[in-house]
Amino acid sequence: MPKEGFVTSITRQSEDFPGWYNDVVLKAELADYSPVRGCMIIRPYGYAIWESMQAELDGHIKRTGHSNVYFPLFVPKSLLEKEAAHVEGFNPQVAWVTHAGGKALDEWLAIRPTSEAIIADSVKDWIQSYRDLPLLMNIWNNVVRWELRTRLFLRTTEFLWQEAHTFHATSEEAEAEVATGLDCYDKVSEEWLAIPVIKGRKTDSEKFPGADFTWCIEAMMRDKKALQAGTSHMLGQNFARAAGIEFLDRDNVRKHPYGTSWGFSTRMVGATIMTHGDDSGLVLPPNVAPVQVVIVPIFRKDEEKAAVAEAIDRFQAVLASTPEGAKVRVKVDWRDDSPGFKYNHWELRGVPFRMEIGPRDVAAGQAMLVKRVDRSKEAVPLEQLAAELPARLRAYQAELFDRARDFRDANTHHVDTYQQLKDGLDGDGGFFLAPWCGGAKCERQVNEETGATIRCIPFDSPAEAGKCVVCGAASERRVLFARAY
RNA sequence: CGGGGCGUGGCGCAGCCUGGUAGCGCACCUGAAUGGGGUUCAGGAGGCCGAGCGUUCGAAUCGCUCCGCCCCGACCA
Structure with missing residues (x-):
């Protein structure tokens, strides 16, 4: 039990969840603040946890045929700007290098917020024929996104992650790859981190800038809020077209390949903390525990x-x-x-x-x-x-997963009216499965009025005729609403 | 960017109102005893009091300016 008067005493979860989280991260010596605002220092114990999930995910990535590569930290401004939706989505968060070697640069360099742009440009000479496809790559690196509000592990200005980038001859093949990526995340989350996840598709307003669609896994933290735990994007031909990547197909026609990208970050350390931890501190699944x-x-x-x-x-x-x-x-x-x-x-x-x-x-x-x-x-x-x-360690691992899944299920509710949704969100909170018409307007209204978002359209949400909780129009299936990190 | 708060050993704070050579708890070092749920006691080390300018014989304390951080809002996966 936490006692007062000790430096290592931590805030109770029930009292102040964000305060509890901060105490645990700092006092369990997972991470520390850095001299640079919004950036974090990952300490040995925290890095060991990251390394464990990193090694596990790397195994899945390699077994599914991907090779690790490296691309530069800097992205020339002109490249980043090639894909219109991509620039628009990321511009506000990009950090720029404008001076180097004591002089102003002729062309600014973005510190990568993600690597789609530079990779698309780089691989255009590698892909000439359908025989060069698929091209399956993965990068472990750091990226920078200028965030207004940061939280250790959950959202930091600089973070560590993995980004897979693939190119395919057909749309079908690329879509299958989006599923492969999501499956890797699903396995690492559930089997390694004991975090049960809901797989689904993001709404258009929540998808990756420059993607045709985004799939994701969503998890419930112990304060019943949702956390996006990994995303897999269908990039279609968007980046290939913008970068001018073409290959000659079997039918002797020049075509743009289809791309995918998927990422999983140090945020998952935060997810692990918030899924299992209690008032005494961390509760680690044996698979990731540096000391078992x-x-x-x-x-x-x-x-x-x-x-x-x-x-x-x-x-x-x-x-x-x-x-x-x-x-x-x-x-x-x-x-x-x-x-x-x-x-x-x-x-x-x-x-x-x-x-x-x-x-x-x-x-x-x-x-x-x-x-x-x-x-x-x-x-x-x-x-x-x-x-x-x-x-016994295996049983403990399973016990944590079951406990987390039972908690999530007990806090997931079906609601059919807007009032029920609002009451639920303002009451005990949790996940809410509700009918939605598919309209961006209704989606925005819920977000503005309740602070909740549509986390995803779950894949296992069965076809079910209903009425949109906002406008009453016909709905084909329930979607997942929740307040999120 | 708007509202509120805070900057004093590593951490958490007191001191400031009513200027007079900086203090407490935890952590740290040494020694002894202790050891089945945060163990005692004794000794010790450690501070340009966020920065600058000013008032004053004298500033952590009063005034002005700046910087930084936190919370709420706005913004944002």
Whole structure:
């Protein structure tokens, strides 16, 4: 329980969710503010979490046939401006380099807000024939978007991400690729981060500037607000046409290839925090937890310390004797602090399991095993624990996912009138599935009057005749309304 | 850009009204005891009081100007 008077005490979620989030990020030492407004410093513990999801996603990207590449940080102004909708969408957020080498530049350089423009220009010479397609690339990089309001991990001026960029001979192939990208995100979110997501399509007003359409995954945070967790865009021929990319197809006709792009960012670290965390701090899914099991030795005298150390060594040796067990990330906390201090320290950092081993446990050949998520405590024989630990971590991972999914489902409601929607948003909040006519005007009205947006048109939303909650016109299916980050 | 608030050791704050050589809690270092839910005690290190100008014998404190940050609004994925 958080106590007052300690530097590491954190705001309660129920009291002030954004305050809780900030406390956790700073006090669990995930990140820090930087001298540059809106930018963040990612500290070792936070970067380790990012690296874990990065490695997992990179595996999915490579298995689906994409190769990692690199393109420059700077985008010449003329290139960024080639695709009309793209410039219009990004211009307000672009940071420009106007001087270099002590002189004003002839042509300004944008610090990439995303790389569609420079990639489209660069690959036009690589694509001559349908045989050069598909071209499947991915970049891990940093981008800069000048934001008015920033939040650590969730929206920072500079952020780290991955952007996949692909080119295809046909529209059908490109559309299948949009699905491939979204599927990678779905898997990483649900299987690695234990964050249940809703897959769907963005409305036209929410789609990527320069895209024909955008697909996304949306997740519910513990304050019941929505967070866009990844987007996959069908770029059609827009960028290819703007950059003059052409290939000669089988039928001997010159055509523009179809493009896609999809991105997943450090925002997902924030999503992980806000999906699982509680009043004691982080609750990390074992897959991403830099430390999966922390061992807290308890002793008074030197003899006791030696006996405890020996028991820990033996436990670790047994654990390391199986391939699965050897991969478990264990940390033994020998620091000269009280056990209680260490419990709080590691709970704040979200370590899934804590093992307490003291003289009484050594005598009984056991350890006290405490689960972070519910603080349940259990005495387990050491040998048995070493054998079971990998399975227990898997079960813990599944438990977090189920818990998050149940929470989301319990806070997702069907509403049929505008009044119900407003009452719901102003009441307990959550996700609201409601009929919508498809009109941008009704969409805007809801946003202006309630602050909620259409998060997506869920793929699993069945065909259902209804009346738009705003204008009453015919609706074919329900869409997802929520207040969002 | 409009409204409100705040800048004092790493963090959180007091001191300012009523000028007089900077203090507290946490964190940090040393030592001893302690150790199963934030452990004590003792000793210690650390501050151009956001910046500049002014008033004054003397400014963290009073005045003016500037800079920065936070919250709300506006804007924005």
